[in-house]
Amino acid sequence: MTAGTGGGAVTAGTAAEGRFAVRRWSRTASVAAAGSVVAVAALAGVPYYAGTSAEQPLVTLFCLVALASLWNLMAGFAGLTSFGQQAYLGAGAYALYAAASMGLDPFAAIPLAAAAAGVLSLPVSFAVLRLSGGHFAVATWVLAEILRLAVTLAPSAGGNTGVSLPGVSGYDALLRQALTYWWALAVAVCSVAGVYALARSRFGLDARAVHSDPVAAASAGVAVGRTRRWAYCLSAFGTGAVGAVLFANTLYTQPGSVFGVQHSVAMMFMVVIGGIGTIEGPILGALVFFALQQALSGYGPWYLVLLGAAGIAITLFAPRGLWGSLAAPRGWSLFPIGHHISGTS
């Protein structure tokens, strides 16, 4: 049934229009995509032409980029402001520990660790997604705390003292660090590219609609619960991979730090100051956060105060984040996710 919106109705009264077209891509987007490929290729070569001194900070940066993008998938697109993603950082790390303890190669087991975090997030999602807004945020945090306590109380998981990553003694230190570096790069690239692809897909349209108004989204046929669940679980899956990579990087993990809420604070900081609900924003936010971390680390406790001040200043003067305030008024888009139509005048 056409309900009056079929072909005949479409042309009536619109003779003066130009050709109707929907644009989802641009020359800028092609340049940005090509530039990204070149940048990733150049970064992949770092272990060959730069030393471990360059690798170490970049591993941190890649993990931040991945975490920000994954948090943005859930909070920026689907509207789920979680404060408990550290649960999946820890789940990924401890799943890697379990896999390596059973004799699996730690680097080969990173995808398994991510999958474990994703699987864990499924039953959790049924509990926390019944709540919304602040209740959801607190519930996710509480669940992360429960997980931290459970690990602390489990002697087989090292308890409060934490565990070292088994199975890495066979690796030459240089190779081990290069492998960690490549994994961190791969996780960051997959996170950004994956979120980009999802945001452009029908799922992305659903998620943005659910974020704007879940009641209206349901009445327009969007499966609200399923959309939120996918966003939550995919974000957890990626966060689990980051947890495993960070463990492989430091070779040591402890429940007190890996399950700390400061990880969620950092994710939110990066996404909000960068520009929530965009692809560019979390990347920019991660770069800013990383730069601030490096620049302010000498200031001891002042570091947190200055970081907080920077966050407040940006939310006050650029409420859409740095990228949002810079790009939206000028119509810039490096990684477009929307629909732009022409032929309407």
Added chain:
Amino acid sequence: MSPSERLAARETDALSIRSVGMSFGSLSVLDGVSFGVAPGETLGLVGPNGAGKTTLLDIVAGARRCDGGQVLLSGRDVTRLAADRRCRLGLARTFQVPRPFGDLTVFENALVGAVRGAGLRGRAAYDDVRGALVLTDLLAVANAPASSLRLLDRKRLELARALAMRPRVLLLDEIAGGLTDPETAALVGTVRRVRDGGTAIVWVEHVLRALTQVATRLVCLSAGRVLAEGAPGEVLADLGVRAAYFGRSVL
């Protein structure tokens, strides 16, 4: 649904509502409301403020649960079905107080309806949205974020999103208020066109001169009960007699 109940429902009705009841705490808002709408029929739902018209649409659309009674789409009991499932079965509604997806553009708002409601993809979905935006006169602002629209355009967007779903049953909630005469005439033309495509329409409207140009039957709801039902002329005359008798208008 038992076989006898299935027989009781008018097989041909696209939508039937059977003795629907609903209360907010101790306040009864709907009580034993029943009617059906056939494909290609427009039923006007009238009644004073607070009569329960919007609550009834919420129940039909699945945004609210009723305490008793049933809602059937083409004979299928959907009383326990979620709103999104009902939408995918061909039910679309507009909200009396518009609920646009503020962060999405006007085009994308209707696209959600085309993709999820009508199940269209790619070019077919885009053309469907374009048709809906042309009919609601929104094509010129297609790229604007919905949050930037004025109230009248938000109401138009409600209609556009619903039309993009290509519904078999369409619920309209006060879409004619505040329009000029030519705009009203255009809206009436649009609703007629949708009806002529075979869609069953329930139109809640206070602007009777618009409603009576399309509706072939009126149901008057008052304090949650069906006060009168029938041809528009009869119902309005009946209501006029009552108004004279009680000394105040029921509409």
